[in-house]
Amino acid sequence: MVPISRTLLKVDLHTHTADDPEEPIQYTSCELIDRAYHLGYDAISITNHNAISFTRYLQDYARERGIVLIPGVEVDIVGKHVLVVNAHGAILGARTFDDFRRLRIPANLVVAPHPYFPGFASLLWHMRKNMDVFDAIEFSWFYHSHINFNVFAIRAAARHGLPLVCTSDCHHLATFGAAYSLVESEKEPEAIIEAVRAGRLEIAANPLKLREFGKHGVEHITDVTVGAIRRLLPGEGR
Ligand SMILES: [Zn+2]
Ligand SMILES: [Zn+2]
Numbered sequence: 001m002v003p004i005s006r007t008l009l010k011v012d013l014h015t016h017t018a019d020d021p022e023e024p025i026q027y028t029s030c031e032l033i034d035r036a037y038h039l040g041y042d043a044i045s046i047t048n049h050n051a052i053s054f055t056r057y058l059q060d061y062a063r064e065r066g067i068v069l070i071p072g073v074e075v076d077i078v079g080k081h082v083l084v085v086n087a088h089g090a091i092l093g094a095r096t097f098d099d100f101r102r103l104r105i106p107a108n109l110v111v112a113p114h115p116y117f118p119g120f121a122s123l124l125w126h127m128r129k130n131m132d133v134f135d136a137i138e139f140s141w142f143y144h145s146h147i148n149f150n151v152f153a154i155r156a157a158a159r160h161g162l163p164l165v166c167t168s169d170c171h172h173l174a175t176f177g178a179a180y181s182l183v184e185s186e187k188e189p190e191a192i193i194e195a196v197r198a199g200r201l202e203i204a205a206n207p208l209k210l211r212e213f214g215k216h217g218v219e220h221i222t223d224v225t226v227g228a229i230r231r232l233l234p235g236e237g238r
Contacts, residue, residue, distance in 0.1 A: 008182040008202070009042035011192060013072065013085045014113060014138065014167035015176070017046055019053035023227040027173045029058050037065035039177045043192055045072035045085045049227075052087050070189045074113065075100075081121045083111040083138065086193050097130045104133065109193045111165055113138045116152035119224070131160055135197050139164040141179030142216060145207040163199035171223055175216065179205035 017029040027035075029046055036044050044067060046053050054071035062069035073087045077100050084091050086107050094100040104110065112134050115123040127134065137157045139150050157164045170176040182202040185195035195201060208216065 007184065007186070009185055009187060009192065010040055010180055010204075011043045011183045011201075012036070012041060012168050012170070012176075012180045013043075013045045013070070013109070013111065013165060013196070014047050014074070014083055015044055015170040016048050016074075017053060019046070019051065020048035021051050022049040022230060023171065023223050024230075025171055029053055030061055031173065032170070032176065033058070033062045033065060033067060033069070035173055035176050036062075036067055041067055041180070042187055043068035043070060043183075043189075045070040047072035047074045047083055047085070047087075049074050049081075050076055050092060052089060052092070054087075068187055068189055068192065070192070076121075078126065079120065080123045080126050081113050082123070082133075083113045085109040085111065086189060097126070097133060100133055107190070107193070109135050109196055111136045111138050112153075113167070113169065114140050114142075114149070115156065117142070117149045121224075127156065134160075134162060136163045136165045138169075139166040139179075139203050139205065141166070141168045141175065141205055141208075142213070142220070143205075143207055144210055144213040147213065148207070163196060163201060164203060165196060165201065166203040166205050172216075172219060178208075179203075 016025050017032050018025045052073045059069045071087050072085045074081050074083050090103050094103045112127045115127045137153045143150050166179050166181045168176050168179050183195050184200040185191045
């Protein structure tokens with residue numbers, strides 16, 4: 001039997017950078033791309049909160065390092081996070097799921113990020129009520145072998161026949177590289193989106209040690225709190 005040769009791309013479709021208007025991120029988009037280059041990534045999406053931080057300059061910067069940069073955003077819909085990869089500007093206007101249905105385009109890959117994690121921004125029952133808008137469900141990097149909110153995402157993905165996409169939801173450069181997806185695809189944005197949609201991908205992640213889990217949990221709560229204070233300041237907020 002002739003072995004089937006497969007091209008597996010190292011991909012992370014959920015990351016944040018200093019261009020994020022809502023959370024205090026300490027590294028630039030170029031620094032993230034540099035890190036991705038050193039770690040051998042093939043494609044990433046920068047998915048800042050309610051802002052598409054995709055420019056021709058960044059696309060070229062990534063391309064020169066062999067990385068496909070895909071436009072993305074983590075948009076608030078009824079206050080809940082929804083990840084849009086291959087995003088376009090109009091999607092930033094969506095506030096409700098009905099808006100989202102009207103504004104989304106077929107080229108978007110819509111992922112439910114951290115849907116069952118404790119926190120106001122998690123979709124919880126909003127995912128089940130609006131399952132028609134989602135193409136995939138996120139398998140988060142942030143888990144411990146005994147504290148793992150991904151188990152609910154795994155069950156939901158199986159129940160609804162959707163693929164799981166593993167991401168880093170990177171807010172701190174040190175955590176980038178710990179979790180990603182291996183996507184069986186040509187190295188082109190549309191082909192990657194199509195492969196994810198069709199479930200041609202694998203999860204690459206390991207559970208965190210308890211100390212790391214605690215440390216990153218505290219970092220996350222600090223980031224969210226600083227972000228919330230920022231949005232309360234005059235002139236900030238969406
Ligand atoms: Zn989020
Ligand atoms: Zn995020």
